[in-house]
Amino acid sequence: MSDLIPFIVAKYNYWIYITLMMIGLYAMIAKNNLVKKIVGMNIFQTAIILFYVSIGAKKGATIPIIEHAHGDAHGAVSHTIEIAHYINPLPHVLMLTAIVVSVATLGVALALAIKVYNRHKTLEEDEIIDQIKGI
Amino acid sequence: MIWQLDLAILTLVVVCAIAAISVKDLLGSAILFGAYSFMMCLLWAIMGAVDVAFTEASVGAGVSTVFFVAAVFRSTRRTKD
Numbered sequence: 001m002s003d004l005i006p007f008i009v010a011k012y013n014y015w016i017y018i019t020l021m022m023i024g025l026y027a028m029i030a031k032n033n034l035v036k037k038i039v040g041m042n043i044f045q046t047a048i049i050l051f052y053v054s055i056g057a058k059k060g061a062t063i064p065i066i067e068h069a070h071g072d073a074h075g076a077v078s079h080t081i082e083i084a085h086y087i088n089p090l091p092h093v094l095m096l097t098a099i100v101v102s103v104a105t106l107g108v109a110l111a112l113a114i115k116v117y118n119r120h121k122t123l124e125e126d127e128i129i130d131q132i133k134g135i
Numbered sequence: 136m137i138w139q140l141d142l143a144i145l146t147l148v149v150v151c152a153i154a155a156i157s158v159k160d161l162l163g164s165a166i167l168f169g170a171y172s173f174m175m176c177l178l179w180a181i182m183g184a185v186d187v188a189f190t191e192a193s194v195g196a197g198v199s200t201v202f203f204v205a206a207v208f209r210s211t212r213r214t215k216d
Contacts, residue, residue: 016145020152027156033214035161035206039168042199043152046175049187057182064183087183095187103194103202110206117210123161124215 013054020047034113034123038106045102049095056088064089140181148174161212165203172196 008015024047027040064086113123120128151171155164172195180188 013141013145016149019149023149023152023156031156032216033161035203035210036156036164036214036216039155039164039203042168043156043171046172046191046195050175050178053179053182053184053187056184061183063185092184092187095184096190099187099190099194103198106199107202110202114206114209123210123213 014051017047017051017054020050023047032125034116034125035110038109038113041109042102042106045098045105049098049102052091052095052098056091058084058087061085061087063087064092137181141178144174144178144181148178159214159216161207161214162204164214165200165207168203169196169200172199 021044024040024042024044027043028037031037031040062085066081066086116128117123120131122128122131148171151167151174155167155171158164158167172191176188176191176196179185179191
């Protein structure tokens with residue numbers, strides 16, 4: 001038990017990511033409004049992107065651009081690259097793609113929600129189901 | 136990464152997320168989602184992922200908010216939950 005509490009506190013950022021993910025999942029499942037569901041979907045996506053970016057972070061490291069890449073004044077590269085001084089850029093590149101995909105899915109989802117509103121004149125899920133059953 | 140700043144912005148992110156899904160007005164929900172996206176962008180900037188932060192500030196906080204506001208103006212602001 002005494003080992004467990006430092007373990008939980010040291011990984012506090014992961015717990016908050018899981019909380020954000022569950023907020024998004026709750027909004028997707030339990031909310032009645034279609035736009036609220038779409039907001040929940042976006043919260044879920046950004047929570048996963050945040051988790052991946054935090055995997056690549058390192059303590060005491062700088063952004064992944066090599067310092068003095070063109071060598072010193074004589075044009076010779078005289079040092080080796082220390083990998084612990086740079087943040088891992090691979091999760092950043094993957095999540096850059098995921099952000100663009102998320103805005104594309106947001107656009108499609110909102111267009112579908114507007115189509116549903118034009119047909120049923122409401123965005124509430126239970127009223128739409130009532131209208132469909134009533135026809 | 137400064138852990139005090141990290142923890143403060145993480146708390147703000149969670150507060151913005153809960154407010155965005157619980158406010159009873161879709162326009163307010165859209166604006167709170169924009170605030171959430173911008174807080175997320177700050178979080179990535181202090182984690183050192185500056186390229187992801189740029190993209191999120193332009194695409195997440197900019198274009199997504201415009202999409203939400205446009206969709207709310209083309210449909211309705213009313214919501215029950």
